[in-house]
Amino acid sequence: MLKIENLHVRVEDKEILKGIDLNVNPGEVHAIMGPNGSGKSTLAQVLAGREDYEVTEGTVSFLGEDLLEMAPEERAREGLFMAFQYPVEIPGVSNTYFLKAALNASRKHRSLPEMDAVEFLKLVREKMKLVKMDESLLGRPVNHGFSGGEKKRNEIFHMAVLEPRLAVLDETDSGLDIDALRIVSEGVNSMRSDERSFVVITHYQRLLSHITPDVVHVLVDGRIVQSGGKELALELESKGYSWLEKTYDSTAAVMA
Amino acid sequence: MQAIAERSPLLSKYETFERGLPSHPESIKHLRRQGKDSFEANGLPTTRQEEWRKTNVAAIGRTSFERVSQDTNSLSHEQIRSFLLPDCIDLVFINGRFSHKHSQLEDLPKDIFAGSLANALVQKPELVEAHLGQYADLGHPFVALNSAFIEDGAFIHVPSGVTVEKTIHVLFLATARDGTPTVSYPRNLFVAEESSQVTVVESYGGFRDDRYFTCPVTEIVGLANSVIDHYRLGQESLGAFHVATQKVYLSRDANFFTHSINHGGALVRNDIQALLDAEGIHCTLNGLYLARGSQHVDHQMRVDHAKPNCHSYELFKGILEDRARAVFNGRIYVHQDAQKTDAKQSNRNLLLSKGALVYSNPQLEIFADDVRCTHGSTTGHLDDEAIFYLRSRGIGEEAARSLLTYSFAGEVLDEIRLEAVRKEFEEFLFTRLPKGDIVRQAV
Numbered sequence: 001m002l003k004i005e006n007l008h009v010r011v012e013d014k015e016i017l018k019g020i021d022l023n024v025n026p027g028e029v030h031a032i033m034g035p036n037g038s039g040k041s042t043l044a045q046v047l048a049g050r051e052d053y054e055v056t057e058g059t060v061s062f063l064g065e066d067l068l069e070m071a072p073e074e075r076a077r078e079g080l081f082m083a084f085q086y087p088v089e090i091p092g093v094s095n096t097y098f099l100k101a102a103l104n105a106s107r108k109h110r111s112l113p114e115m116d117a118v119e120f121l122k123l124v125r126e127k128m129k130l131v132k133m134d135e136s137l138l139g140r141p142v143n144h145g146f147s148g149g150e151k152k153r154n155e156i157f158h159m160a161v162l163e164p165r166l167a168v169l170d171e172t173d174s175g176l177d178i179d180a181l182r183i184v185s186e187g188v189n190s191m192r193s194d195e196r197s198f199v200v201i202t203h204y205q206r207l208l209s210h211i212t213p214d215v216v217h218v219l220v221d222g223r224i225v226q227s228g229g230k231e232l233a234l235e236l237e238s239k240g241y242s243w244l245e246k247t248y249d250s251t252a253a254v255m256a
Numbered sequence: 257m258q259a260i261a262e263r264s265p266l267l268s269k270y271e272t273f274e275r276g277l278p279s280h281p282e283s284i285k286h287l288r289r290q291g292k293d294s295f296e297a298n299g300l301p302t303t304r305q306e307e308w309r310k311t312n313v314a315a316i317g318r319t320s321f322e323r324v325s326q327d328t329n330s331l332s333h334e335q336i337r338s339f340l341l342p343d344c345i346d347l348v349f350i351n352g353r354f355s356h357k358h359s360q361l362e363d364l365p366k367d368i369f370a371g372s373l374a375n376a377l378v379q380k381p382e383l384v385e386a387h388l389g390q391y392a393d394l395g396h397p398f399v400a401l402n403s404a405f406i407e408d409g410a411f412i413h414v415p416s417g418v419t420v421e422k423t424i425h426v427l428f429l430a431t432a433r434d435g436t437p438t439v440s441y442p443r444n445l446f447v448a449e450e451s452s453q454v455t456v457v458e459s460y461g462g463f464r465d466d467r468y469f470t471c472p473v474t475e476i477v478g479l480a481n482s483v484i485d486h487y488r489l490g491q492e493s494l495g496a497f498h499v500a501t502q503k504v505y506l507s508r509d510a511n512f513f514t515h516s517i518n519h520g521g522a523l524v525r526n527d528i529q530a531l532l533d534a535e536g537i538h539c540t541l542n543g544l545y546l547a548r549g550s551q552h553v554d555h556q557m558r559v560d561h562a563k564p565n566c567h568s569y570e571l572f573k574g575i576l577e578d579r580a581r582a583v584f585n586g587r588i589y590v591h592q593d594a595q596k597t598d599a600k601q602s603n604r605n606l607l608l609s610k611g612a613l614v615y616s617n618p619q620l621e622i623f624a625d626d627v628r629c630t631h632g633s634t635t636g637h638l639d640d641e642a643i644f645y646l647r648s649r650g651i652g653e654e655a656a657r658s659l660l661t662y663s664f665a666g667e668v669l670d671e672i673r674l675e676a677v678r679k680e681f682e683e684f685l686f687t688r689l690p691k692g693d694i695v696r697q698a699v
Contacts, residue, residue: 092664
């Protein structure tokens, strides 16, 4: 599904990602954890196609295609979705109609017939239940005046409607209360399938007790320093990131 | 040595014009003469004058314009249709003159006067005399010029306690005549008597890049407890000069609401002034201007809070592309008496190209000590973060930019209460914005 090899990324003059390798197979959920400033969000942004980030080395292929060659909207139409850490408010653009335009852009790209208003509304109603979203949020402008929790739920709602092949969740859990966290996690869990993969980026282990990952990676200073099963997240929880940062530092020292 | 000022070409053949007029009340003749004298003495403003620093009208003085007499039949219904709004009483003027053929007055209630000022001056001179020229300032060069040529325009009079259910649409269309630039001086007067209510749309339009000059003055009078919903649509040709003054006089508990939307004209200047002359008034002056190419659009606002306990609210937004220029000068003047004034003004501009430029200057002058006044001005580009967000959902870049541009305009659109105008303008945006079909789907 997603294959990242030796990915180096710089922002302005600073190298943020220093050689990432990651292989996500269909149906897998990968968690990427790491301390602040380790490069987690940079990885998400690069996958979504943010232009301020410069890839200096390495490759990313998505469903066998060169992801880095695609514009952000092409990535989305090919089935990549990123849930934003800070979803943007867009007054004057309806949350529902905008989503219909987005969905139809993807369907057109895949040579599927465009959905009409009736079909779309049926789909939307069904998906709203998934994230227990109030119907009043449908008529509102995109994220406009939404609370922090509502914004994150709206991201999951967008994901549910767009039905991506690969979803990247960028700290979707940060700042959520337990109820919102449960709703978000249930939304994700209900969408898990053999064909769909997730990359869940988080700072906190808490999310991973709601969404059980197949693989956990720990990102420190732009490199994946450890990968393992879901137990790794628990170990991190008890020992803290400093445990791996220290290990990593000594390894680096030895190597140097 | 005193130089003898050369007479402005705008006043050439003035005597012929005057001789051709029907017999008018003395006060109207006087008003015309005052206008002419004032314009003759002061001429066109120059960029050395503070209010005209950013808008150069010298080209108007250099062009030789022709006043058009009776040719109100020169346009066909097909040409006019695209300017009409559904379900309105229509007053159509061509090159400043009332057109019977194109106007539609059938649904006009009996006790209301809505029609040609030229007719009203003959049929109901006392109604006109009571207000005409009482509000607009003859010291303004273009008010003086317009006043010198008072002949026709729209006159609407709504008697006490009457509500006009249908919208009255006053439409001014101008044409160049076989390539010769034309000029017209529409003079409008809208009077809402005590506790009356009316909705008026005032439109100005032209064709292609026809070269002409429209110089309207509109006096709007909202007497006690009246409700006026007013719209001003500027859709002049891309070769047109449009210099307009709108003066609003409001009395106790009046409710006035206006939207000025402009996307036409080569050089557009709109002076919008409101005098809140009694307590309990609510006055909203909103606007939206779109300019591209080398269009120049200037809005000069002035709100005078003369008495206590009034509210004024102004939201003006601009969208500029290419090398377009916009000027916004907003002035709120709170007089010493006007305690408990609540005034808010904001001007926001969106620049879609590097070459576009805005001069925005909101000003407050406050002489009372217990008031709440705010003003603000912002000018910026589309938000990259928002563009990226939309693209990440599968919306193409061009469509994302258009959606955000629409969203920027939306704040003003949403305030438009008259559905016909709102729809009309939405359609206009869908047609104008690149990938407008996607915007249409997404909003």
